[in-house]
Amino acid sequence: MDHVKLHDKTFKPFIPYEKIISAIDGVADKINQDFRGCTDVPIILCVLNGSIVFTGELLKRLDFPCQLVSMKLTSYEGTYSTGKVRQVMGLTASVRDRRVIVVEDIVDTGNTIFDLCDILKGEGANEVRICTLLLKPEVYKKDVKLDYVGMEIPNAFIVGFGLDYDELGRNLKDIYVLDQ
Ligand code: IMP
Secondary structure, X not given: OOOEEEOOEEEEEEEXXXXXXXXXXXXXXXXXXHHOXXXXXXXXXXXXXXXXXXXXXXXXXXXXXOEEEEEEEEEEEOOEEEEEEEEEEOOOOOOOOOEEEEEEEEEOOOHHHHHHHHHHHHOOOOEEEEEEEEXXXXXXXXXXXXXXXXXXXXXXXXXXXXXXXXXXXXXXXXXXXXXX
């Protein structure tokens, strides 16, 4: 792994692909333990775009009947954060009376999952669980329970494995951190 340049910033290697994959194996094992043998069809909710790579890896490890649903959120209006999450693309299927496992790439302040839980409850979901590949515990301020966490990382800006810097870097196989 070498340094990568995206727009005006340089990033250095941080989490190698193999380590990401073993974190996903661990998360998938826990979800399978909780859902194996279920009689309903839980929804796996991919929060676009950042979670797309993680969701693909997770989905193929799940061994119970499940339905993939997507939605796209943003907290930005133009170039500044409104602090309020907005649906850019709504849910691709109804979650009414369903159990939902939200798949997030990263939980930072937790604003996104906090608002998302509200949206899903409002849409009639009967249970919402949160699965995130990465968590920044130093900045997480909400009391929403994080049911499945792949890895905890320090408060630093990262890219790769679906995560972007201004839309670049999602295609990187490994995770990189901003080189300051
Ligand atoms: P929140 O602060 O928990 O609401 O995080 C909102 C969103 O910001 C996440 O779903 C990511 O898409 C993005 N995000 C947070 N931290 C990073 C990072 O280090 N790199 C890239 N995107 C991030």
